[in-house]
Amino acid sequence: MTKNSSLDINELREQVKDKYKEVATTPDGEFHFHTGRVVAARCGYKEEEYDSLPDNAVESFAGVANPFALRDVQTGETVVDLGSGAGFDCFVAAKKVGPEGRVIGIDMTDEMLDKAQATANEMEMDQVEFKKGFIEELPFKDSEVDVVISNGVINLSPEKHKTFEEIYRVLKPGGYLQFADIANSKPAPQAAVDDIDLWTA
Amino acid sequence: MLTEAGFVDVKIGPAVDTFGGASGESNARAFEVYGYPFIAKKP
Numbered sequence: 137m138t139k140n141s142s143l144d145i146n147e148l149r150e151q152v153k154d155k156y157k158e159v160a161t162t163p164d165g166e167f168h169f170h171t172g173r174v175v176a177a178r179c180g181y182k183e184e185e186y187d188s189l190p191d192n193a194v195e196s197f198a199g200v201a202n203p204f205a206l207r208d209v210q211t212g213e214t215v216v217d218l219g220s221g222a223g224f225d226c227f228v229a230a231k232k233v234g235p236e237g238r239v240i241g242i243d244m245t246d247e248m249l250d251k252a253q254a255t256a257n258e259m260e261m262d263q264v265e266f267k268k269g270f271i272e273e274l275p276f277k278d279s280e281v282d283v284v285i286s287n288g289v290i291n292l293s294p295e296k297h298k299t300f301e302e303i304y305r306v307l308k309p310g311g312y313l314q315f316a317d318i319a320n321s322k323p324a325p326q327a328a329v330d331d332i333d334l335w336t337a
Numbered sequence: 338m339l340t341e342a343g344f345v346d347v348k349i350g351p352a353v354d355t356f357g358g359a360s361g362e363s364n365a366r367a368f369e370v371y372g373y374p375f376i377a378k379k380p
């Protein structure tokens with residue numbers, strides 16, 4: 137987003153919330169992206185990682201690649217997932233960090249948070265919790281977490297510089313940001329960048 | 338943006354054809370949009 141952009145940040149947030157409310161409540165609906173086990177396979181997750189999870193944990197997954205592709209999270213680490221949705225990446229991470237680790241999902245959409253927490257309870261994953269919040273204002277102290285993950289979410293933030301600064305703040309020295317997101321090789325014209333419908337369509 | 342925030346050792350993994358076969362494929366193709374894994378370290 138450029139400094140001259142006319143994008144309304146609050147309107148964008150509301151549209152993103154509405155879109156992902158739909159993904160939470162009607163995951164088999166018509167979206168411009170794939171969802172569920174189809175996209176998990178496409179992103180390169182190991183079959184045993186998603187086959188071992190209940191449908192509620194996978195069906196609303198709308199990731200774009202695999203945040204664990206370049207480094208696996210380790211036993212005992214504290215992991216924060218930005219825009220955790222229905223919790224798919226949190227549950228994958230929770231199995232990797234084990235019961236001595238901790239995974240906290242942050243999301244702004246109530247329907248996603250409710251679905252994710254219900255699934256965590258069903259799976260009896262006590263090391264996982266979900267909190268409501270914005271990725272530009274993380275509810276953590278400085279240098280509190282080992283790893284920040286995210287999948288297909290940072291591209292939806294109109295304040296990406298602020299988001300990366302916030303991630304840097306909450307990571308411990310030596311901590312990792314490992315995320316998956318989309319990138320375009322051909323530049324999008326300013327009119328497209330300013331078109332809210334194209335952010336969520 | 339990552340290095341401006343202070344991150345080091347930034348790496349990008351192989352592209353994923355995220356939107357292939359989805360209804361958003363035509364927009365994705367128009368701007369050559371793919372999914373990628375990224376990693377960066379706080380020194």
